[in-house]
Amino acid sequence: MKYWRIKAPNEDVPLPFVTKVVAGIGTEELAQYILDAMQALVPVSHCTVFALQANGRVSALSTASAHGAVATITAVDYYSNRFDLLDSNMTWLSRKRSPARSQLWMSHQFAEDVSDLKYRDLCYTKPGIRERASILLLDCQGLRAAISLYRNLSFALFSERDFETITRCAPVLHEAVLAQVRKSSRRAVSDELHHRILTNLAHREKQVISYLLEGKTSRETAALLELSETTVLTYRYRAFAKLGIKSQRDLLTTLDRLPANLGAPKKRQ
Incomplete structure (x- = not known):
């Protein structure tokens, strides 16, 4: 040897x-x-x-x-x-x-x-x-x-x-x-975050995060969900706390796709 x-x-x-x-x-x-x-x-x-x-x-x-x-x-x-x-x-x-x-x-x-x-x-x-x-x-x-x-x-x-x-x-x-x-490390972190989104978030929090991942602003999300912008921000930061992240940037840099079973919510009629 x-x-x-x-x-x-x-x-x-x-x-x-x-x-x-x-x-x-x-x-x-x-x-x-x-x-x-x-x-x-x-x-x-x-x-x-x-x-x-x-x-x-x-x-x-x-x-x-x-x-x-x-x-x-x-x-x-x-x-x-x-x-x-x-x-x-x-x-x-x-x-x-x-x-x-x-x-x-x-x-x-x-x-x-x-x-x-x-x-x-x-x-x-x-x-x-x-x-x-x-x-x-x-x-x-x-x-x-x-x-x-x-x-x-x-x-x-x-x-x-x-x-x-x-x-x-x-x-x-x-x-x-x-x-x-x-890449493998990032994928493991991303998969864990996907799991948290699917299991830890309430329905409204999932909707807000889904629109955020699509690139929608708080104002656009509020209009789509027929909520106030303040309420949307409350759901957003409540979701961040449950996911263990601090900002929108943390979320977007970790997740490169919508989690499985979390398609964008339909606009309310």
């Missing part, structure tokens, strides 16, 4: 690679987009994107295989057997503190480097994995993640030129994973 620090690349990353990776941000198939983008530069058979959470557990942001669902099946075995505690990438990342400036590292591991026989059998031998090359992210904002590229037995070993190409792509992949984590 080897680790080395990635230095700033001297060459630009091909634009098609950047375009393909960026297209995957915000989707559940980010690893597939990375895999497809890498194929034109460095042939690989699988790709996984794992992040180390604050509680020490590993979360799979995305997995992909060139053929079938091998990576997904292997990830299930990885989680159910707590192989994250044995994974050299994750144990290495867990020992690192967040740096003042973000760092990128490379690691390289052969299947025979995995000492635990069960881990090696389920995650390397059965899926036919020969070796793993990983980009390790130590972000200054606290993110620690591993983007791993695998080669199965049908591929030749990674060459020095392959490692150079992977390290050249590392900054783009770093930014993509960082953006993916940010």
